[in-house]
Amino acid sequence: MRMLEEYVPVAPAPARADDLELERYLRQRVQTGAGEGWLGRLPFHVAAQTCEGFGLLLTHGADAKRDLVAPAEWAAAGTAGFRVLREGPDAFRARLKNIQIAQPLDNTLYRTRFRVFFEWLRYRDDDPDFDIIRDIVREFVFRNFPIAKGQVVLGQPCPEQYVHSLATARNTFGISGWKLGRRLSAIGLAQRSSVSKRFVLNEYAPADVVRGIVTEVDALLNATEAAHRVGIDRMMITKFTDRGLIPKYYPDHNAAPLYHPRDLEAFLGRLRSLAASKTPSEQHLDIPTASRWLSVPTDRVTRIILDHRVPLFANETKAARFRDFRVSVPDLQQEIYRAQDGVLRPADAAKVLGISVRTVRSLLDRGILEPRTVREERSARNRRYVSISSIETFAAEYITVVDLASQSGRLPGAEAILQTDRGVQPLDLDSRCNMIFKRADVPALSASTVSNVKASRRAFSNG
Numbered sequence: 250m251r252m253l254e255e256y257v258p259v260a261p262a263p264a265r266a267d268d269l270e271l272e273r274y275l276r277q278r279v280q281t282g283a284g285e286g287w288l289g290r291l292p293f294h295v296a297a298q299t300c301e302g303f304g305l306l307l308t309h310g311a312d313a314k315r316d317l318v319a320p321a322e323w324a325a326a327g328t329a330g331f332r333v334l335r336e337g338p339d340a341f342r343a344r345l346k347n348i349q350i351a352q353p354l355d356n357t358l359y360r361t362r363f364r365v366f367f368e369w370l371r372y373r374d375d376d377p378d379f380d381i382i383r384d385i386v387r388e389f390v391f392r393n394f395p396i397a398k399g400q401v402v403l404g405q406p407c408p409e410q411y412v413h414s415l416a417t418a419r420n421t422f423g424i425s426g427w428k429l430g431r432r433l434s435a436i437g438l439a440q441r442s443s444v445s446k447r448f449v450l451n452e453y454a455p456a457d458v459v460r461g462i463v464t465e466v467d468a469l470l471n472a473t474e475a476a477h478r479v480g481i482d483r484m485m486i487t488k489f490t491d492r493g494l495i496p497k498y499y500p501d502h503n504a505a506p507l508y509h510p511r512d513l514e515a516f517l518g519r520l521r522s523l524a525a526s527k528t529p530s531e532q533h534l535d536i537p538t539a540s541r542w543l544s545v546p547t548d549r550v551t552r553i554i555l556d557h558r559v560p561l562f563a564n565e566t567k568a569a570r571f572r573d574f575r576v577s578v579p580d581l582q583q584e585i586y587r588a589q590d591g592v593l594r595p596a597d598a599a600k601v602l603g604i605s606v607r608t609v610r611s612l613l614d615r616g617i618l619e620p621r622t623v624r625e626e627r628s629a630r631n632r633r634y635v636s637i638s639s640i641e642t643f644a645a646e647y648i649t650v651v652d653l654a655s656q657s658g659r660l661p662g663a664e665a666i667l668q669t670d671r672g673v674q675p676l677d678l679d680s681r682c683n684m685i686f687k688r689a690d691v692p693a694l695s696a697s698t699v700s701n702v703k704a705s706r707r708a709f710s711n712g
Contacts (some may be wrong), residue, residue, distance in 0.1 A: 271300050271327035274335075288338040291395040297327075297333070299382050303341075304330025306348070313365045333472060337372045338385055345389050354450050359390045359402075374404060395453055412453035415439075422463045429454075432462045465509055469498055475508035477519065480570030488548040489516075494555070515557045520574055523554065524561040533562055533575035542578060550581065557584045570575070592621045592634035603642060608682040609635065617676070618643055647676070649685040653691065 262474065275297055283289035304326035305313055318326070333344050349362055362366055363386075370386060373379040387403045390396060395417045396407045405568050410417070417428040417454070430448025433439035439448045455580050479495070487506065489495045495516050498507045521529070536554070540547040553559065554576060561576055563569040570637040593601065595609045602609070611619040619639035654664040664682055668675075673690045 252270075265325070267327040268321070268328045271297070271304075271331040272324065273361075274331060288331075288335050291381065295378050295382065295645055296596055298373075299379075300330035301327040302330070302366050302369040303334065304328065305369075307333070307344070308361060310360055311364040311366075315365065315369070316334055325617065341385060342389055345386070345558055346393065349393060350452070359394050360635070370518070371403065386622075394451065409456070411456055413456055413459050414453060415448065415450060418454065418459045418519065419661055423460065424459075424463050424466060428466055429459065429462060431504065432466070433458075433499065447618065465498070468510055469507040470510065470513075472506040472508070475506075475513055478510065478513050480572045485547065488546070489551070492548040492552055494548065494551060517570065520561060520571070521566050521569055524566040524569060524574060526564040534576050534578060534610075535572055536574055537572065539576050539578050539581055543582060553581070555586050591637055592623055593637060593640065594632070594634055598635040598640055602644065602649075603651065604683040604685070605681075608678060608685070611678040611682050612643070613680070614643060615676075617647075646688055647685050648688050648691065650675070655688065 275293070278284070278289070278293065278296075283293075286478065291299070300322060305315070305318065305323075307329045308322070308326045309318065333340050345363070349359075352362070360551060367386070370379065370383060373383075373400060383403045389407055390402050392411045393408050395412055395414045396402060396410060397417070398407055398409050400407050410421070412420065418429055419426055426448065430439050433450065433454055434441065434448060436458075438452060438454050439450050441447070442449050453599060472486055473483050475495075476483050477571070479486065479489075481489070486495060486508075490497055490506065495508065496512055498509045498512070499505065505627050534542065536550060537547050540550040542549070554561070559576060559580055561574045561575045564573065565573070595606050595613070599606045599609045609618065613620045615634065619636035621634045623634045624631050650661050650665045650668070654661040654669070657664060661684075665675075668686060668691060673686055675684045675686050678685070
């Protein structure tokens with residue numbers, strides 16, 4: 250009696266109005282009928298219980314205890330499930346996927362992630378009205394978790410394995426986790442763990458992707474075998490790889506130099522596309538010999554040939570390997586020495602503007618002319634070139650004292666004194682540079698100098 254006297258019952262917490270959407274839907278369904286939509290076509294008890302069961306997973310998580318859920322919490326769970334299921338089966342699957350990817354992949358499978366909902370659904374095995382829900386969940390599990398062929402889920406065996414973990418792929422195909430992980434990492438399905446340095450999956454790998462990788466790995470060639478197939482030596486294929494001409498199958502810097510025949514054929518195919526079947530002249534040499542003749546490394550020459558589509562010749566173009574191709578030495582030499590598009594060497598810019606190279610470099614240092622860094626193919630060094638557009642802008646805005654003198658008929662020295670007496674200041678350049686004025690500071694001049702610059706630039710570009 251004393252215990253009863255001290256007992257104070259807890260007042261039940263009422264459900265919030267926003268959490269009664271499922272209740273209102275069910276009441277309306279009783280009064281006016283099921284209505285349209287996928288949820289409306291489900292039997293009444295299937296719709297109601299599935300909304301509550303799935304909603305409990307959404308609101309309380311996989312480890313929720315059904316017998317500890319309060320009535321108001323059931324109302325909130327039912328509304329959460331209703332808001333998803335009323336959008337149809339695709340929304341149902343999408344939310345299952347969201348639950349799956351909310352946590353990193355580990356050894357836990359679908360039962361752990363969907364436990365409270367999955368166990369509830371299993372207890373409905375004797376009611377065929379729930380088959381439509383079971384079919385959706387079962388198919389989702391089959392296609393999104395590494396379920397082995399024949400493994401039973403919700404009463405049905407898996408017809409085939411659709412996705413793999415690293416472990417199931419190793420057990421099924423015999424491929425090492427290291428080889429598979431490297432390739433999956435290259436296509437964005439895996440990454441290196443910052444802790445163990447092992448590969449971990451971002452998502453389970455589709456079975457067809459794994460099968461494709463296994464097939465490719467079985468076909469890989471080591472560097473010696475790959476070099477023989479291309480028609481070069483072991484050292485040269487390493488240089489071609491460093492040059493980006495032939496990729497390694499595993500792109501990591503420390504990865505073993507393994508090559509796929511597909512990539513080797515792609516490289517030869519690019520060369521064959523440039524080749525014509527006719528007898529070469531004495532000026533045509535094989536690529537390695539032409540490289541030695543020009544004192545340019547073979548890998549760099551090959552890059553020039555492919556980038557600039559230098560014509561090649563071969564007796565049997567369809568079956569030609571690297572040493573079978575012939576190239577015209579004059580054509581190749583022209584490509585090596587050709588000026589880069591949109592830029593000129595400082596010496597050429599000086600000729601165009603009629604000033605010294607020292608003056609060009611001083612103008613570059615001060616940002617009056619725009620510098621461009623260009624990697625010269627012959628020397629393999631980065632050089633500072635001059636933007637052609639900045640040369641034309643410079644010619645339009647500035648004029649040398651020599652050009653002023655040629656227009657006025659005075660000597661350059663006299664022209665310089667005259668302009669300084671007028672208060673016109675030349676550009677502040679290094680010593681022994683040409684004297685240059687802003688056109689806006691001197692009397693109106695003809696546009697012939699600018700036209701001459703453009704004509705000179707075209708001559709350099711064409712030559």
